[in-house]
Amino acid sequence: MTAAPTADVLRLEGIRRSFQQGETRLDVLRGADLSIAAGEIVALVGPSGAGKSTLLHIAGLLERPDGGTITVAGQRCDGLGDGPRTALRRSAIGFVYQFHHLLPEFSAIENVVLPQMIAGAARPAARQRGRDLLARVGLAARLDHRPAQLSGGEQQRVAIARALANAPKVLIADEPTGNLDHSTAEAVFEMLVEVVRSTRVGALIATHNLDLASRMDRVVEMRDGVLVGQ
Numbered sequence: 177m178t179a180a181p182t183a184d185v186l187r188l189e190g191i192r193r194s195f196q197q198g199e200t201r202l203d204v205l206r207g208a209d210l211s212i213a214a215g216e217i218v219a220l221v222g223p224s225g226a227g228k229s230t231l232l233h234i235a236g237l238l239e240r241p242d243g244g245t246i247t248v249a250g251q252r253c254d255g256l257g258d259g260p261r262t263a264l265r266r267s268a269i270g271f272v273y274q275f276h277h278l279l280p281e282f283s284a285i286e287n288v289v290l291p292q293m294i295a296g297a298a299r300p301a302a303r304q305r306g307r308d309l310l311a312r313v314g315l316a317a318r319l320d321h322r323p324a325q326l327s328g329g330e331q332q333r334v335a336i337a338r339a340l341a342n343a344p345k346v347l348i349a350d351e352p353t354g355n356l357d358h359s360t361a362e363a364v365f366e367m368l369v370e371v372v373r374s375t376r377v378g379a380l381i382a383t384h385n386l387d388l389a390s391r392m393d394r395v396v397e398m399r400d401g402v403l404v405g406q
């Protein structure tokens with residue numbers, strides 16, 4: 177697995193985030209810095225409650241930090257209003273979660289077509305891209321199956337294809353194989369690496385699986401609110 181990183185697709189600098197819990201203030205992120213290049217896969221590890229999901233939400237433009245700067249695909253995000261932020265999130269960032277969150281009434285391909293149509297794509301082009309992406313994740317023969325007709329690993333493959341539907345620059349994943357048995361997790365992980373490499377997306381993947389983490393390009397650990405080991 178050799179990456180040939182070029183420009184950074186994601187840059188976080190001095191990210192701070194606190195939560196008020198009753199009388200106490202919890203300083204979860206205390207100045208977290210991270211850069212990810214195109215085609216690079218970075219593992220985010222750390223104990224439960226360390227702030228990994230909080231960081232992913234901020235990096236994915238789902239939440240705003242209390243301080244610090246975020247640059248996605250070369251665009252500074254901290255000064256953006258809600259509308260442009262949402263537009264940038266939809267076009268530049270893909271998400272994969274531990275549970276697939278596919279729409280149960282829609283087929284595999286429709287789950288991949290829908291985000292493209294929301295982003296303004298024409299239906300034939302979206303269908304073609306959906307077919308290509310599902311073939312890439314090994315599901316060319318499962319296009320018209322609904323999520324309930326697919327195995328857990330196949331559902332997660334559709335979720336990965338959906339995350340890449342709008343050709344994002346950044347892929348954010350929170351325990352993407354956490355709900356799968358060992359051999360299925362291995363297969364899905366290998367496929368994820370493959371599509372990250374071939375699409376040149378930069379990936380930030382939170383995981384408790386240290387074996388998988390060690391096979392990514394870099395491991396960063398959330399410790400006392402900052403990222404270490406870059």
Ligand SMILES: Nc1ncnc2c1ncn2[C@@H]1O[C@H](COP(=O)(O)OP(=O)(O)OP(=O)(O)O)[C@@H](O)[C@H]1O
Nearest residue numbers: 195196197204222223224225226227228229230231
């Ligand atoms: N909206 C919120 N309001 C109050 N506290 C919060 C909120 N979101 C997160 N926290 C707290 O911030 C800390 C970090 O939570 P976070 O979910 O980011 O950790 P994590 O590293 O992802 O944990 P896990 O590995 O268990 O998923 C926790 O103590 C959590 O209770």
